[in-house]
Amino acid sequence: xxxxxxxxxxxxxxxxxxxxxxxxxxxxxxxxxxxxxxxxxxxxxxxxxxxxxxxxxxxxxxxxxxxxxxxxxxxxxxxxxxxxxxxxxxxxxxxxxxxxxxxxxxxxxxxxxxxxxxxxxxxxxxxxxxxxxxxxxxxxxxxxxxxxxxxxxxxxxxxxxxxxxxxxxxxxxxxxxxxxxxxxxxxxxxxxxxxxxxxxxxxxxxxxxxxxxxxxxxxxxxxxxx
Numbered sequence: 001x002x003x004x005x006x007x008x009x010x011x012x013x014x015x016x017x018x019x020x021x022x023x024x025x026x027x028x029x030x031x032x033x034x035x036x037x038x039x040x041x042x043x044x045x046x047x048x049x050x051x052x053x054x055x056x057x058x059x060x061x062x063x064x065x066x067x068x069x070x071x072x073x074x075x076x077x078x079x080x081x082x083x084x085x086x087x088x089x090x091x092x093x094x095x096x097x098x099x100x101x102x103x104x105x106x107x108x109x110x111x112x113x114x115x116x117x118x119x120x121x122x123x124x125x126x127x128x129x130x131x132x133x134x135x136x137x138x139x140x141x142x143x144x145x146x147x148x149x150x151x152x153x154x155x156x157x158x159x160x161x162x163x164x165x166x167x168x169x170x171x172x173x174x175x176x177x178x179x180x181x182x183x184x185x186x187x188x189x190x191x192x193x194x195x196x197x198x199x200x201x202x203x204x205x206x207x208x209x210x211x212x213x214x215x216x217x218x219x220x221x222x223x224x225x226x
Contacts, residue, residue: 001116001136002026002044002177006036006059007051007078016049019105020112024139024152028180033057040066044177045073047116052079052090060093067094074115078103129162130208143204150200153178153193161210168213 003020007013008031020027028045030036033054040048040062050059063075074096090098096115099108127134133142139155140147150158156178160169174190175183198210 001046002028003047003049003112004036004039004045005029005049006031006033006054006062007049008032008054009051012051019108023109024155026156026178026180031055033059033062037062037065040071040073041069043071043073047112048073048075049112050075050077050095052077060090063094074118076111076115127159127162129165130206132162132204132206132208134158134162141200141204143206146204148200148204150197151193153189154197154200157190157193158197 001024003025005013005016005020005027007016007029010031013029013031017027017029028039030039031054033056036048036050036054036059037057039045048063050062052059054062059075059077059079066073066075075094076097076099077090077095078099078101079090080101096118097111099111127136131143134140134155135142136159139150139152141150141158157174160174160177171187171190175185175187179185179189194210201208201210
């Protein structure tokens with residue numbers, strides 16, 4: 001799951017990023033409304049976490065513009081504003097939930113999980129393709145009664161491959177979706193993780209293969225007999 005966090009307090013932004021990355025979310029973080037709008041317009045995110053009071057453009061204005069442009073990504077507002085009328089204003093702008101500051105980490109994570117479950121294209125905990133099952137809650141990959149644990153990056157790569165098993169995934173898509181636009185990581189890191197995934201597929205005896213194409217990965221496909 002990929003989230004965009006917009007918060008102008010640098011300490012809180014760093015803390016929020018750590019919380020979600022520690023819970024296996026992919027996170028992009030910005031500190032003003034203009035960046036929040038431009039990032040969100042890509043529609044590459046499963047959820048938005050927006051501080052209402054931001055420089056340049058507040059979250060209310062950001063979300064109104066997104067909804068006017070047809071972007072339906074669910075959004076959670078974080079704010080110190082507690083009046084009922086202000087909460088109503090936020091919900092009317094298109095927010096899915098509203099969490100006042102200060103808040104507990106447990107409640108924040110629970111509200112985000114609930115928000116993501118309510119999204120129109122709800123993603124189930126179990127993803128299946130080519131006889132394999134990927135558990136989004138435990139990060140385990142299973143085949144029949146056998147299973148193995150995946151690291152965070154391995155899980156994210158395998159999720160993309162299983163969701164797009166009939167399509168080619170480019171290295172740029174992996175880098176953008178998993179490592180983020182501003183990452184300084186080299187593209188070779190993708191191949192390192194895929195090599196590890198292939199070893200785990202072999203250990204499971206999975207009848208599938210991950211095909212390499214120049215500059216891309218050809219999804220997962222069943223091995224052909226012979």
